[in-house]
Amino acid sequence: MKREKWIAASPLIIFGVLALVLIIGLHHRGSQAPEFALHVGDAAPVTDLPVLGHPNMRFTTASWRGRPYVVNFFASWCADCRAEHEELMTLQAGHVPIIGITYKDHADNTTIYLDREGNPFVAVAEDESGRTATGWGLAGVPETFVIDAGGIVRWHYSGALTDEVASDELMPVWENVSSGTAR
Numbered sequence: 001m002k003r004e005k006w007i008a009a010s011p012l013i014i015f016g017v018l019a020l021v022l023i024i025g026l027h028h029r030g031s032q033a034p035e036f037a038l039h040v041g042d043a044a045p046v047t048d049l050p051v052l053g054h055p056n057m058r059f060t061t062a063s064w065r066g067r068p069y070v071v072n073f074f075a076s077w078c079a080d081c082r083a084e085h086e087e088l089m090t091l092q093a094g095h096v097p098i099i100g101i102t103y104k105d106h107a108d109n110t111t112i113y114l115d116r117e118g119n120p121f122v123a124v125a126e127d128e129s130g131r132t133a134t135g136w137g138l139a140g141v142p143e144t145f146v147i148d149a150g151g152i153v154r155w156h157y158s159g160a161l162t163d164e165v166a167s168d169e170l171m172p173v174w175e176n177v178s179s180g181t182a183r
Contacts, residue, residue, distance in 0.1 A: 038137035040156055044071070044147045045135040049125035052107055059099060059125035061151060068177040070098045070170075071145040072121070073138055075105040076113035081142045084160035088120035091166060096174055100124040103133050103141045146170065148177040 038045065044061050051057040072088060074081040092098060100121035102110050107126060114124070127133055136145070139158055146155035155173040157165060 038135075038145075038153060038156070040153055042153050044145070044151050044153055045132075047101075047125070047132055047135070049101065049127055049132055052102070052110055052124040052126050059101075059123050061147075064099075064147070065151055066149050067097070068149050068174070069122075069147050070096055070174070071101060071136075071147060072098050073101050073103050073127075073133055073136070073141050073143045075103045075141050076109040077105065078103075078141045080160040082117070084142055084162070085117050085120070087161040087163060087166050089118050090163075091170075092120035097122045101132065102126050102128070103138065104128065104130045144170070146173050146177060149180065 047059065047061045049059050051059050070091070088098060098121050100123070102124060105126075105128065107128075110124065110126070114121075125132075130138075136143075142160055144155075144157045144161060145153050148154050154177050155170060157169065161170065
């Protein structure tokens with residue numbers, strides 16, 4: 001009789017043990033930053049990508065050394081990227097140089113999207129495979145970085161830029177890096 005009760009209860013016991021292991025594993029993993037994460041104060045990763053529509057041109061972080069700039073990872077298929085597009089156009093109108101890096105997108109789709117919505121970027125680099133995004137520690141798109149003249153990340157935002165985020169967070173950092181006072 002006792003053996004029958006154990007057999008009947010064993011699926012419930014096994015489920016309980018597996019749930020406990022899963023909860024402990026998720027809690028432990030969630031408490032650590034990924035090893036590849038890029039942080040404010042880190043050097044921008046060495047980046048060398050083809051420029052959209054110009055097969056003989058490349059965007060490299062080395063070519064921007066000495067000048068501050070903004071990097072925005074985006075994709076034509078990304079709803080949040082579309083939501084922040086007007087904010088990027090406003091930044092561009094304010095003479096903030098933004099390098100767009102496409103994330104796992106096809107060149108034709110990117111071109112159609114930028115032709116229709118407007119192009120806020122001084123250059124659009126193509127990361128069709130997503131390998132470059134990994135080096136930047138990308139969690140998803142959109143993500144935006146402010147890079148100072150020394151090639152150091154001074155600000156990072158994950159998600160769609162809003163007017164509030166741009167004016168309260170990005171622009172104060174931009175003003176510091178563009179005037180050379182960022183540390």
